[in-house]
Amino acid sequence: MSLTTADVEHVASLARLGLSREETERLRLQLSSILEHIEVLQQLDTDRIPPTAQVNSLTNVLREDVVRPSLTQRTVLANAPQSRDGFFEVRAVMTEETSEGGSA
Amino acid sequence: MTRSDLTKLSAAEARTALDKGKCSSVELTQAYLNRIDQIDGKVHAFLHVMRDVALGQAEAADARIASGDAQPLTGVPVALKDILVTTDAPTTAASKILDGYVSPYDATVVARLREQGAVFVGKTNTDEFAMGSSTENSAFGATYNPWNLSKVPGGSSGGSAASVAAREAVIALGSDTGGSIRQPAGFCGVVGLKPTYGRVSRYGLIAFASSLDQIGPISRTVEDAAIMLNAIAGHDPHDSTSAPGEVPNFRAGLRTDLNGVRIGIAREYSVAGMEQGVTDAVAAAIKQLEDQGAELVDISLPHTEYALATYYITAPAEASANLARFDGVKYGMRIDRATLQDTYRTTRGRGFGAEVKRRIMLGAYALSSGYYDAYYVKAQKVRTLIKQDFDEAFKKVDVIAGPTSPTVAFGVGSRMDDPYQMYLADIFTIPANIAGTPGVALPCGFSEGLPVSLQLLGKAFDEGTLLGVAHAYEQAAGWCKHTAEI
Numbered sequence: 353m354s355l356t357t358a359d360v361e362h363v364a365s366l367a368r369l370g371l372s373r374e375e376t377e378r379l380r381l382q383l384s385s386i387l388e389h390i391e392v393l394q395q396l397d398t399d400r401i402p403p404t405a406q407v408n409s410l411t412n413v414l415r416e417d418v419v420r421p422s423l424t425q426r427t428v429l430a431n432a433p434q435s436r437d438g439f440f441e442v443r444a445v446m447t448e449e450t451s452e453g454g455s456a
Numbered sequence: 457m458t459r460s461d462l463t464k465l466s467a468a469e470a471r472t473a474l475d476k477g478k479c480s481s482v483e484l485t486q487a488y489l490n491r492i493d494q495i496d497g498k499v500h501a502f503l504h505v506m507r508d509v510a511l512g513q514a515e516a517a518d519a520r521i522a523s524g525d526a527q528p529l530t531g532v533p534v535a536l537k538d539i540l541v542t543t544d545a546p547t548t549a550a551s552k553i554l555d556g557y558v559s560p561y562d563a564t565v566v567a568r569l570r571e572q573g574a575v576f577v578g579k580t581n582t583d584e585f586a587m588g589s590s591t592e593n594s595a596f597g598a599t600y601n602p603w604n605l606s607k608v609p610g611g612s613s614g615g616s617a618a619s620v621a622a623r624e625a626v627i628a629l630g631s632d633t634g635g636s637i638r639q640p641a642g643f644c645g646v647v648g649l650k651p652t653y654g655r656v657s658r659y660g661l662i663a664f665a666s667s668l669d670q671i672g673p674i675s676r677t678v679e680d681a682a683i684m685l686n687a688i689a690g691h692d693p694h695d696s697t698s699a700p701g702e703v704p705n706f707r708a709g710l711r712t713d714l715n716g717v718r719i720g721i722a723r724e725y726s727v728a729g730m731e732q733g734v735t736d737a738v739a740a741a742i743k744q745l746e747d748q749g750a751e752l753v754d755i756s757l758p759h760t761e762y763a764l765a766t767y768y769i770t771a772p773a774e775a776s777a778n779l780a781r782f783d784g785v786k787y788g789m790r791i792d793r794a795t796l797q798d799t800y801r802t803t804r805g806r807g808f809g810a811e812v813k814r815r816i817m818l819g820a821y822a823l824s825s826g827y828y829d830a831y832y833v834k835a836q837k838v839r840t841l842i843k844q845d846f847d848e849a850f851k852k853v854d855v856i857a858g859p860t861s862p863t864v865a866f867g868v869g870s871r872m873d874d875p876y877q878m879y880l881a882d883i884f885t886i887p888a889n890i891a892g893t894p895g896v897a898l899p900c901g902f903s904e905g906l907p908v909s910l911q912l913l914g915k916a917f918d919e920g921t922l923l924g925v926a927h928a929y930e931q932a933a934g935w936c937k938h939t940a941e942i
Contacts, residue, residue, distance in 0.1 A: 367804075368797070368801050369804050383821065402837070403836030404837075407653055407892030
């Protein structure tokens with residue numbers, strides 16, 4: 353399994369990871385090598401085997417639907433890099449260009 | 457008692473000394489803080505020493521002991537892996553992206569230790585977000601093995617293991633996703649227990665791979681591991697995967713003979729590349745188990761060779777989802793850029809270290825459109841086969857014995873250029889995480905002056921048998937009396 357630079361850039365974009373050109377190349381080689389080791393799984397016939405995502409036997413654990421004390425807004429915002437008026441503050445999610453284009 | 461005597465006590469011995477007035481918790485705590493001052497410059501087990509918190513807790517513990525209300529860990533100095541959130545010290549997961557973060561709540565295990573009146577001496581180093589097998593992936597510098605400072609302590613709970621081995625804490629908590637308690641405990645010559653998945657609440661453990669992660673003790677003795685497990689185990693409404701039901705008294709179940717115990721020896725647990733010194737010490741340990749009355753049974757865990765590949769899809773896939781939360785918005789580091797997307801990319805690109813990025817990329821790839829079935833679903837199916845191997849084996853035996861790692865502690869820097877070589881350090885520990893079953897690592901000898909570790913694997917929710925067998929071996933073999941000279 354050999355990944356291309358475009359493969360690595362695509363996955364980095366999905367994962368919102370900014371990578372330098374050097375990191376991209378190093379990851380391309382390392383991930384290709386790791387995926388080669390992982391190919392060993394293809395030797396097994398698993399057509400009739402159900403998948404296991406987690407191992408305990410609990411399902412649909414529900415809590416009572418009652419109001420309980422929680423952290424205050426001030427506490428929750430205390431670690432935020434930037435906040436304003438009780439909100440986390442970030443750059444505009446939609447730019448003027450996209451809103452004028454009507455695609456939002 | 458002298459300061460050097462105080463730093464040799466197990467938690468059980470410390471309890472006795474405190475209750476009999478041989479020392480106060482303040483004296484005990486001060487002895488450990490002094491030891492940290494003296495040697496942690498060399499070992500670097502700690503990211504944050506909680507001096508003032510510890511002394512305050514020790515004073516409170518002394519008052520509680522005087523009033524006759526002592527719990528097993530009241531007044532006992534404990535080290536916490538810096539991936540467990542605490543309200544009175546920073547929690548970084550050894551990552552730049554969380555530098556300076558102080559949690560608004562305590563992890564459930566931390567809260568339970570607080571209720572017991574334990575003393576927190578500090579937060580220990582780890583591979584960043586617990587991703588690694590050597591503690592070299594910490595953004596704040598590596599930890600070194602107290603037995604030989606040119607060797608790694610193992611990882612990811614390398615700081616916790618080194619702190620106990622170097623007598624900078626009586627006992628510590630670590631977390632184990634693929635061996636991260638057992639492998640460093642093995643490399644540092646101490647005891648490490650990964651409980652059954654669901655035995656201990658994961659609330660407040662910064663998540664790496666949620667279906668595999670489990671918190672557990674690293675200690676000098678099996679008895680201490682039992683004491684700590686009882687302190688932290690049990691259902692927690694904050695973690696819906698924590699198991700309901702009664703928790704047995706593990707300490708009461710410790711035994712000294714092995715009559716009637718069936719111990720499985722898996723042929724797949726002797727692999728090419730094992731060091732001779734490890735093979736020999738583990739063989740001698742197994743012989744000793746037999747001499748103590750255990751019946752040895754040959755078993756097979758046929759899908760063992762697929763465990764590493766299964767793990768290196770499952771764990772990164774879960775990690776890529778779990779680490780999405782570190783986006784520079786709610787907490788931690790932010791590198792501001794002109795757009796939100798660029799802020800995410802730059803913050804995450806600079807905030808995460810190389811191994812974390814590698815695993816996020818691997819996980820995102822395995823979950824991405826077009827590859828999901830071939831990688832992620834395939835790994836989940838093989839996970840079923842690996843779990844079935846254990847289900848079958850445990851119909852015939854009570855415990856499985858083998859090596860914790862194929863080698864003793866390796867050299868600092870020796871595996872950093874080859875990720876897959878590093879991953880092989882966990883080849884014997886990973887299957888228990890995949891199956892969700894418990895495992896304990898304990899010292900069983902030395903090779904090249906470094907500790908060798910025996911791993912015992914048990915049935916889900918049967919830590920009692922596991923700890924009982926481990927205790928019987930430990931008491932007869934006496935390896936726990938050896939301590940690192942540092």
